[in-house]
Amino acid sequence: MAGVLTESILNMLVNDMRPISMVEDEGFKQMVTTFHPGYTLPSRTHFTKLMEGKYEATFSKVKDALKATKNKIALTTDAWTSVATKAYLGITCHFISDDWELNSFCLTTMPLEEWHTGTNIAAWIEQAGAASVDSNLSGEFTAEELSEAMSKLKPGKSPGRDNIHPEFVIHQSTTTSGWLCAFYTSCYQRLKLPKTWRRASVIALPKPNKPAEDPKSYRPISLLCVPFKILERMIHSRIEPVVDSQLPREQAAFRRGRSTADQVTLLCQDIEDSFQNNEKAGVVYLDLTAAYDTVWHRGLHLKLLRTIPDRHMVKFIMETLSNRSFILQTSSGQCSRLRRLKNGVPQGSVLSPMLFNVYIHDLPDTLLEMVEPSEWIHITLLDQVNSPNRT
Numbered sequence: 001m002a003g004v005l006t007e008s009i010l011n012m013l014v015n016d017m018r019p020i021s022m023v024e025d026e027g028f029k030q031m032v033t034t035f036h037p038g039y040t041l042p043s044r045t046h047f048t049k050l051m052e053g054k055y056e057a058t059f060s061k062v063k064d065a066l067k068a069t070k071n072k073i074a075l076t077t078d079a080w081t082s083v084a085t086k087a088y089l090g091i092t093c094h095f096i097s098d099d100w101e102l103n104s105f106c107l108t109t110m111p112l113e114e115w116h117t118g119t120n121i122a123a124w125i126e127q128a129g130a131a132s133v134d135s136n137l138s139g140e141f142t143a144e145e146l147s148e149a150m151s152k153l154k155p156g157k158s159p160g161r162d163n164i165h166p167e168f169v170i171h172q173s174t175t176t177s178g179w180l181c182a183f184y185t186s187c188y189q190r191l192k193l194p195k196t197w198r199r200a201s202v203i204a205l206p207k208p209n210k211p212a213e214d215p216k217s218y219r220p221i222s223l224l225c226v227p228f229k230i231l232e233r234m235i236h237s238r239i240e241p242v243v244d245s246q247l248p249r250e251q252a253a254f255r256r257g258r259s260t261a262d263q264v265t266l267l268c269q270d271i272e273d274s275f276q277n278n279e280k281a282g283v284v285y286l287d288l289t290a291a292y293d294t295v296w297h298r299g300l301h302l303k304l305l306r307t308i309p310d311r312h313m314v315k316f317i318m319e320t321l322s323n324r325s326f327i328l329q330t331s332s333g334q335c336s337r338l339r340r341l342k343n344g345v346p347q348g349s350v351l352s353p354m355l356f357n358v359y360i361h362d363l364p365d366t367l368l369e370m371v372e373p374s375e376w377i378h379i380t381l382l383d384q385v386n387s388p389n390r391t
Helices: 002-015 020-024 026-035 044-068 118-134 143-150 166-170 174-190 226-244 260-276 297-307 311-321 352-360 363-368
Strands: 074-081 087-096 102-111 199-206 218-223 324-330 339-341
Touching (some): 044 102, 143 174, 174 226, 226 311, 297 311
Antiparallel strands (some): 074 087, 324 339
């Protein structure tokens, strides 16, 4: 009976769009006690978890229904402005089932921060449709994904704190591969990681001809666990098409098929165009020092939610960034005490370059908002300082 009452309250919160904090209101508690004195009302945290599970189940149901249909799918949009003068866009899909019944699902409701032009609306529809129908971001990891990730391992590299060398994984049996797929899937679905994977060994290598007493005279090399890097590569392969399609053309670093040479060409072309038009061309260089170490986690979380359509995937990525620590080792064998990381993305991580790209991808639009349209400049994002150290 308690389960039925809890499910009924959850359905009320969802269908009537009531705040979850309602279950903590004294009047609501008194009403529930009056209806059923023996019922213990669960906490707000419990209802939050139930609602997240209901969302994931509904999302999977909608995705399976869209994949199963063989008929045409129509998309409609509805843009409106809230009382707080914030604009939103809702995208709904419609299709007729084999039983000639009309089915409609809301794919997304997104805040609008740009002009409601036809080009922008078309891009938003394409983004929502592609992400909702065939993203497959939260499925179980397959042997093919594992094999592709392991093929990128390089023998002879140093292991992490678990002391598992790349060769151990490269030469594993088929049975071990199946166990690894199940283990990675369990970690992903439960949002859990082994504690060892959260710890890194940082080796400080002295730079040539630099004073030994200056900390800046050392180059840090971060050693991460090999099994964790395999998991990161599988995550990277899943989200790369989604993320790359939303990055601005000005972003060239750490992108497949792109390089800083493209941006140098664009810069030279801008200078040439200014010369031909008898205009002045100015260049401002921005040097981001310790860029990876200063990434704000809450800001990154928000931008990932806006970029990746799968909330569970975003939660797992943020889980890999939480509770991280490292131990500094010198070439002479000395070690520091364990240090905790509160911000930043891990050095040496496979996902860090992509996460940093997501974190700064709105930089061109932000800078353009600070100047008048007549003073717009060409913005180029080249390479970042402190690129991840490969091991």
